[in-house]
Amino acid sequence: MDTTEFRKRGKEMVDYIADYFEQLEERQVYPDVEPGYLRPLIPDSAPQEPEGFEDVLKDVERIIMPGVTHWHSPYFFAYFPTASSFPALLADVLSGGLGCIGFSWAASPACTELETVMLDWLGKMINLPEEFLAGKDGEGGGVIQGSASEATLVTLLAARTKTIRRVQSENPELTEADIMSKLVAYASDQAHSSVERAGLIGGVKIKNIPSDDKFTVCGSALKKVLHEDRTAGLIPFFFCATLGTTPCCSFDRLLELGPICNKENIWMHIDAAYAGSAFICPEFRHLLNGVEFADSFNFNPHKWLLVNFDCSAMWVKKRSDLTNAFKLDPLYLQHCHQESGLVTDYRHWQIPLGRRFRSLKMWFVFRMYGVKGLQEYIRKHVKLSHEFENLVLQDKRFEICAEVTLGLVCFRLKGSNELNEALLKSINEARKIHLVPCHLREKFVLRFAICSRTVESVHIQFAWKHISELATELLNA
Amino acid sequence: MDTTEFRKRGKEMVDYIADYFEQLEERQVYPDVEPGYLRPLIPDSAPQEPEGFEDVLKDVERIIMPGVTHWHSPYFFAYFPTASSFPALLADVLSGGLGCIGFSWAASPACTELETVMLDWLGKMINLPEEFLAGKDGEGGGVIQGSASEATLVTLLAARTKTIRRVQSENPELTEADIMSKLVAYASDQAHSSVERAGLIGGVKIKNIPSDDKFTVCGSALKKVLHEDRTAGLIPFFFCATLGTTPCCSFDRLLELGPICNKENIWMHIDAAYAGSAFICPEFRHLLNGVEFADSFNFNPHKWLLVNFDCSAMWVKKRSDLTNAFKLDPLYLQHCHQESGLVTDYRHWQIPLGRRFRSLKMWFVFRMYGVKGLQEYIRKHVKLSHEFENLVLQDKRFEICAEVTLGLVCFRLKGSNELNEALLKSINEARKIHLVPCHLREKFVLRFAICSRTVESVHIQFAWKHISELATELLNA
Numbered sequence: 001m002d003t004t005e006f007r008k009r010g011k012e013m014v015d016y017i018a019d020y021f022e023q024l025e026e027r028q029v030y031p032d033v034e035p036g037y038l039r040p041l042i043p044d045s046a047p048q049e050p051e052g053f054e055d056v057l058k059d060v061e062r063i064i065m066p067g068v069t070h071w072h073s074p075y076f077f078a079y080f081p082t083a084s085s086f087p088a089l090l091a092d093v094l095s096g097g098l099g100c101i102g103f104s105w106a107a108s109p110a111c112t113e114l115e116t117v118m119l120d121w122l123g124k125m126i127n128l129p130e131e132f133l134a135g136k137d138g139e140g141g142g143v144i145q146g147s148a149s150e151a152t153l154v155t156l157l158a159a160r161t162k163t164i165r166r167v168q169s170e171n172p173e174l175t176e177a178d179i180m181s182k183l184v185a186y187a188s189d190q191a192h193s194s195v196e197r198a199g200l201i202g203g204v205k206i207k208n209i210p211s212d213d214k215f216t217v218c219g220s221a222l223k224k225v226l227h228e229d230r231t232a233g234l235i236p237f238f239f240c241a242t243l244g245t246t247p248c249c250s251f252d253r254l255l256e257l258g259p260i261c262n263k264e265n266i267w268m269h270i271d272a273a274y275a276g277s278a279f280i281c282p283e284f285r286h287l288l289n290g291v292e293f294a295d296s297f298n299f300n301p302h303k304w305l306l307v308n309f310d311c312s313a314m315w316v317k318k319r320s321d322l323t324n325a326f327k328l329d330p331l332y333l334q335h336c337h338q339e340s341g342l343v344t345d346y347r348h349w350q351i352p353l354g355r356r357f358r359s360l361k362m363w364f365v366f367r368m369y370g371v372k373g374l375q376e377y378i379r380k381h382v383k384l385s386h387e388f389e390n391l392v393l394q395d396k397r398f399e400i401c402a403e404v405t406l407g408l409v410c411f412r413l414k415g416s417n418e419l420n421e422a423l424l425k426s427i428n429e430a431r432k433i434h435l436v437p438c439h440l441r442e443k444f445v446l447r448f449a450i451c452s453r454t455v456e457s458v459h460i461q462f463a464w465k466h467i468s469e470l471a472t473e474l475l476n477a
Numbered sequence: 478m479d480t481t482e483f484r485k486r487g488k489e490m491v492d493y494i495a496d497y498f499e500q501l502e503e504r505q506v507y508p509d510v511e512p513g514y515l516r517p518l519i520p521d522s523a524p525q526e527p528e529g530f531e532d533v534l535k536d537v538e539r540i541i542m543p544g545v546t547h548w549h550s551p552y553f554f555a556y557f558p559t560a561s562s563f564p565a566l567l568a569d570v571l572s573g574g575l576g577c578i579g580f581s582w583a584a585s586p587a588c589t590e591l592e593t594v595m596l597d598w599l600g601k602m603i604n605l606p607e608e609f610l611a612g613k614d615g616e617g618g619g620v621i622q623g624s625a626s627e628a629t630l631v632t633l634l635a636a637r638t639k640t641i642r643r644v645q646s647e648n649p650e651l652t653e654a655d656i657m658s659k660l661v662a663y664a665s666d667q668a669h670s671s672v673e674r675a676g677l678i679g680g681v682k683i684k685n686i687p688s689d690d691k692f693t694v695c696g697s698a699l700k701k702v703l704h705e706d707r708t709a710g711l712i713p714f715f716f717c718a719t720l721g722t723t724p725c726c727s728f729d730r731l732l733e734l735g736p737i738c739n740k741e742n743i744w745m746h747i748d749a750a751y752a753g754s755a756f757i758c759p760e761f762r763h764l765l766n767g768v769e770f771a772d773s774f775n776f777n778p779h780k781w782l783l784v785n786f787d788c789s790a791m792w793v794k795k796r797s798d799l800t801n802a803f804k805l806d807p808l809y810l811q812h813c814h815q816e817s818g819l820v821t822d823y824r825h826w827q828i829p830l831g832r833r834f835r836s837l838k839m840w841f842v843f844r845m846y847g848v849k850g851l852q853e854y855i856r857k858h859v860k861l862s863h864e865f866e867n868l869v870l871q872d873k874r875f876e877i878c879a880e881v882t883l884g885l886v887c888f889r890l891k892g893s894n895e896l897n898e899a900l901l902k903s904i905n906e907a908r909k910i911h912l913v914p915c916h917l918r919e920k921f922v923l924r925f926a927i928c929s930r931t932v933e934s935v936h937i938q939f940a941w942k943h944i945s946e947l948a949t950e951l952l953n954a
Contacts, residue, residue, distance in 0.1 A: 001563040001845065003495040010495070013567050014487030017574035018480040031586055035820045038590035039613065046598045050847040053567070056840070060571065064837075067587030071577045079584070082831075084576040086478040090490050090530070094537065096569045096785055097494035099561040100548045107556070109508055110544030113515035121523045136516070146623060147829035157678055180680055181654030194830055197803060201634055201828070203657055203680035302831075308573055309833055326674060343512045351678070351828060352624035353671055354559075354779075356786055360541075363533070368478065370527040 001053070009053045016057065017089070021072070024454075029075040030434045033067045069434070074455040077463065078436045080246070080274045081381075081407070081451040085306035091364035092308060095357040102355050103347040112344055115144055115359035122301070122313055122362065125371060126279035129292045132315040134344075142315040143349040144358045148273035149194035150351055151298035151314040154322065156185060156198045156238050159267035159295070161325040163237040166265070180204065184229055185238035188217040188252055190245040192271065198240075205234070215248050215402060215440065217241070219256030226264060238267045241294070243287060244275025247438035247447070248402035248410045251275070251287055258293020268294045273312070277304035278382070278406050281375050287405070295321070304381070304407070305374060306453065307361045323348040381407040381450040384460050388448055391464040397471060401440050407450035410440065413471060417444035426470045433463045478530070486530045493534065494566070498549070501931075506550040507911045510543055546911070551932040554940065555913045557723070557751045558858075558884070558928040562783035568841035569785060572834040579832050580824040589821055592621055592836035599778070599790055599839065602848060603756035606769045609792040611821075619792040620826040621835045625750035626671035627828055628775035628791040631799065633662060633675045633715050636744035636772070638802040640714040643742070657681065661706055662715035665694040665729055667722040669748065675717075682711070692725050692879060692917065694718070696733030703741060715744045718771070720764060721752025724915035724924070725879035725887045728752070728764055735770020747774045750789070754781035755859070755883050758852050764882070772798070781858070781884070782851060783930065784838045800825040858884040858927040861937050865925055868941040874948060878917050884927040887917065890948060894921035903947045910940045 001009070041063045070076060072084050102111030119142025120133045134141030145151045160183060167179050180203060187195040189208040199206025209217045209225055226236050239261050241252040254270070261268040270291060276299020278284040291297055298314040301307040316322055326348050347353050369377070385407045392398045392411045401410040412420045424437050424446055438445050448463070478486070518540045547553060549561050579588030596619025597610045611618030622628045637660060644656050657680060664672040666685040676683025686694045686702055703713050716738050718729040731747070738745040747768060753776020755761040768774055775791040778784040793799055803825050824830050846854070866881045869888045878887040889897045901914050901923055915922050925940070 003499050003563075006498075006563040006566070007491060007495045009563070009567055010491030010570070011488045013570045014484060014491060017570060018484045018487070020574055021483075022480050033586050035582060035586070036590070036613075038587060039594055042594060045601045046843040046848050048848045050850050051844045053564075053845060056564075056844050064587045064591065067585070067590060068575060069577055069583070069585040071575075071585075079578075082576060082578050086480075086483040086486070087530075087533075089483070089570070089573050090486055092573045093487070093490045093494060093566070093570060096566050097497055098545060098548075099559060099785060100546055101556075101559050101786060105512060106546070108544070108546040108548075109510050109512070110515060110541045113513070113544060114541065117516055117519060124522045136513075147831050149829045153828065160680075175658070177654060177658030180657065181652070200803070201678065203637075308576060309578060309831055310829075326677070351630065352626045352787075354624050354786055366523040367528045367533050368530060371523050371525045373527050 024070060024073050027070055027073065028431050029070050029073040030428065030431050031067050031069060038063060038067060072452050074452045074459040075433045076451050077448050078434045080449055081304050083302050083304065083306050083308050084453055085365055087364040087368040088306060088308040088361045091360040095360050098357055100357055102357060103353050104345040105343040111357045112346060114363060116141060116344055118359040118362040119143065119313060119315065121366060123315060126288065127285055128315060131317045132297065139319065140315060140317045141319050142313055143346055145312040145314050145350060146310045147312050148271055148298055148300055149197065151312055152195055152240055152269060152271055153198040153201060154350060155269040155296040156202050158321045158325040159238040160202055160204060162321055163235065167235060179235065182233060182235040183237050184234045186225065187240040188242050188245065190215050190247055190250060191240060191242050192246050195240045215245060215250035217252040217257065219253060219260055222257055222260055236264060236266050240269045240271055243270060243272035244406065248440055249275065249406055249408040250402060254290025254293065258290045262293050270294045270297045272299040274303050275406055277301060278378050280371060281378050301362065306369060306377065307365050311358050311361055384450045384455060384457065385409050387457060388460050388464060395468060401443065401445045409448040410445045411448065412443065412445050420444045420446065423471055423474055426474060427467060430470065432466055501547060501550050504547050504550065505908050506547050506552040507905065507908050508544050508546060515540060515544060549929050551929045551936040552910045553928050554925050555911045557926055558781050560779045560781065560783050560785050561930055562842055564841040564845040565783060565785040565838045568837040572837050575834055577834055579834060580830050581822040582820040588834045589823060591840060593618060593821055595836040595839040596620065596790060596792065598843060600792060603765065604762055605792060608794045609774065616796065617792060617794045618796050619790055620823055622789040622791050622827060623787045624789050625748055625775055625777055626674065628789055629672050629717055629746060629748055630675040630678060631827060632746040632773040633679050635798045635802040636715040637679055637681060639798055640712065644712060656712065659710060659712040660714050661711045663702065664717040665719050665722065667692050667724055667727060668717060668719050669723050672717045692722060692727035694729040694734065696730060696737055699734055699737055713741060713743050717746045717748055720747060720749035721883065725917055726752065726883055726885040727879060731767025731770065735767045739770050745771045747771045749776040751780050752883055754778060755855050757848065758855050778839065783846060783854060784842050788835050788838055861927045861932060861934065862886050864934060865937050865941060872945060878920065878922045886925040887922045888925065889920065889922050897921045897923065900948055900951055903951060904944060907947065909943055
């Protein structure tokens with residue numbers, strides 16, 4: 001394909017995507033296919049001779065679309081939102097076209113420098129303490145990770161290295177293995193599974209801190225476990241606080257937890273993967289109070305800030321904590337500026353070496369929406385979740401299971417778990433809307449997450465009417 | 478931005494990218510900017526009010542382009558290639574538009590199933606042993622990772638878990654920490670820095686195996702180290718063989734190493750990040766002989782197979798080895814098909830949870846080039862590297878430093894390292910072409926990698942004439 005054909009096909013693809021969005025409401029949100037549906041539809045092996053673009057595009061509609069879960073349908077209320085916006089799509093085309101790999105400053109200076117500045121912009125938008133910003137000569141700064149899982153892993157590893165070095169300098173007789181075997185990390189029993197996974201990967205113990213009846217971790221709960229573990233000879237080194245847990249969007253009490261971590265020499269990381277985007281609105285910023293005690297903070301603009309996946313924003317107060325944990329510098333990756341102090345080589349901040357030019361997406365989205373446009377978008381979602389909450393509250397058969405703070409409503413039929421499992425099954429089998437469940441303590445709960453960029457009151461009303469009718473059918477049966 | 482404006486702006490962006498490629502040869506391959514150049518060019522914080530697309534696009538030319546290293550310029554000979562092709566760009570637009578997040582089968586069945594089948598296609602293209610393919614009821618299969626670094630890390634972690642469980646079942650008195658402290662992984666002294674990093678992350682010892690005078694690891698070298706380490710009470714568990722090392726594209730001797738690893742219960746992973754793409758050509762497939770002994774294999778279509786970053790292909794013989802190492806299943810990620818045996822939930826195969834629909838890129842590229850088109854592309858690059866090699870060999874002032882097998886030529890002026898450092902400096906400062914160096918033993922060496930999709934003989938001839946003239950200037954000075 002030459003540039004002339006690319007111009008033609010590229011424009012056809014742009015139209016295909018525009019058509020897709022215009023007609024998305026008519027597509028069934030969750031597919032009918034069964035596991036293994038795709039293999040029989042396509043050849044066993046790649047073709048020897050080239051095929052034309054038109055044949056491939058035809059197959060997209062025939063083979064791919066029947067198996068797509070439409071995350072951007074206004075009838076999609078599952079998981080959490082994943083971002084989608086036109087400015088981000090445009091930026092991604094540019095990023096793909098340039099195709100530079102920004103593992104070091106020299107590998108593409110613009111790629112690295114725009115990222116540092118965009119993370120400063122975003123940090124200011126949520127009013128992060130200045131220590132987290134790079135500025136011209138700060139010690140902190142931000143980086144784009146692929147996912148919150150990677151942010152948690154990277155900070156846990158940095159904390160692990162830092163702690164091993166500290167303990168070894170205080171107790172030179174201890175080996176690294178001795179220390180590793182005593183290290184223990186913590187997170188809420190409501191924290192995302194990726195936190196437990198980070199512990200598994202890093203080869204350290206990871207323990208749940210019991211959350212209270214609001215599903216939040218408070219200072220006394222952490223203190224109790226720390227006391228037990230210190231007494232047992234363990235070395236607490238990392239606490240991952242969650243703002244906006246995945247099951248029910250609860251918030252750990254940073255203002256109690258932060259001072260404990262600081263006093264006890266424990267790295268506090270904050271995972272605000274979903275909720276973080278809301279902090280651009282002054283009325284939600286109080287949820288982030290206490291971030292000043294943290295060593296690192298992360299949230300996902302690719303969830304709720306209209307920057308398409310992947311774009312997980314992470315900040316640290318001391319970037320040397322990250323780079324010290326990972327730095328390896330083979331000659332083929334060195335460049336003449338790297339020791340200048342002015343330069344950021346992001347490969348030392350992350351697990352992979354290669355990285356795309358993802359900050360373009362942030363730049364396009366922040367400029368083409370403006371802070372006000374982004375705030376409006378967040379507020380619309382929160383308003384819609386309260387609209388749904390009120391509909392649930394008006395129906396005596398149902399109960400709300402956790403406080404509705406942002407765009408997630410946890411609800412269930414008053415009654416057994418089996419009853420609620422049956423309700424969810426009938427909802428998802430009807431294919432008109434799509435939800436996923438969670439457990440809150442022993443209860444099976446339905447999660448209703450406001451997800452789509454184009455979801456409006458009319459879709460919320462439709463969804464509730466539909467759920468309510470299915471509940472009636474179920475209760476009558 | 479509504480769909481009408483997206484149609485318009487999307488097409489303008491397609492034209493911008495087409496123009497970029499048409500004029501790429503005229504852009505200076507390596508930028509003139511100094512560290513910190515970008516920050517003064519843009520505002521301190523995000524705008525409150527939205528800005529127009531035209532203003533943003535104007536700033537791309539004004540602010541971004543002056544700081545871009547043009548990886549796809551035909552004058553770019555640094556690092557290794559990073560893939561770029563129009564079919565992949567088109568697929569990425571589609572992937573961005575659909576914007577589904579395929580962490581589980583249910584989250585988007587097409588996203589998971591196309592990936593499994595594409596990895597089978599690609600496995601067949603390089604004639605991987607059937608055990609690595611998923612097929613309809615195989616135990617193996619492939620997955621797209623973000624980078625070779627992640628593939629190495631994931632397999633090392635899987636091997637770690639598998640070994641700990643085995644050793645514990647044989648020696649129930651040993652704790653996990655005891656075993657961890659004895660585990661040792663290996664790779665060539667020529668292996669990529671990401672292998673050492675995987676060891677650091679996984680909290681295990683990692684040792685270099687000395688390569689021979691051809692920079693390859695042979696069986697006897699591994700055997701010697703294994704013997705020493707077993708005698709010292711260590712537990713060897715993982716060996717990462719490299720096919721196509723980063724410094725000089727050398728190949729470890731799989732046929733000697735594989736049987737040793739199999740006999741000694743050591744997981745053999747093969748990192749063929751760059752070289753792997755060449756195995757689609759029958760004349761290069763012999764370089765992969767011995768893969769039948771490996772537990773896992775990885776190469777990067779995003780390097781040399783025209784599938785834009787990121788797309789790192791990894792296969793395992795037993796996918797349960799991966800999933801057993803990581804599996805955590807919170808309720809909100811469970812779905813009714815997951816225990817059916819037919820379903821792949823790729824979140825258990827990787828570090829992050831979220832994942833884009835990257836297999837579309839493979840599907841578009843494989844179909845629109847055909848296997849023959851891809852083979853032609855590989856062969857063109859190999860031919861050009863031999864053309865450059867011959868130019869070097871004809872100049873008595875220079876020497877070739879390692880066998881030229883694929884698209885990389887390592888060369889230097891006969892003489893001191895300082896002389897060669899000065900030569901590289903003058904090459905990169907002239908800004909007409911871009912190279913990076915490496916160390917081969919004590920020697921400072923220049924790497925000339927065939928990178929661009931559009932590079933032709935004329936660019937090779939130009940590059941050599943330029944290098945040769947700069948060498949003359951240097952030697953005369």
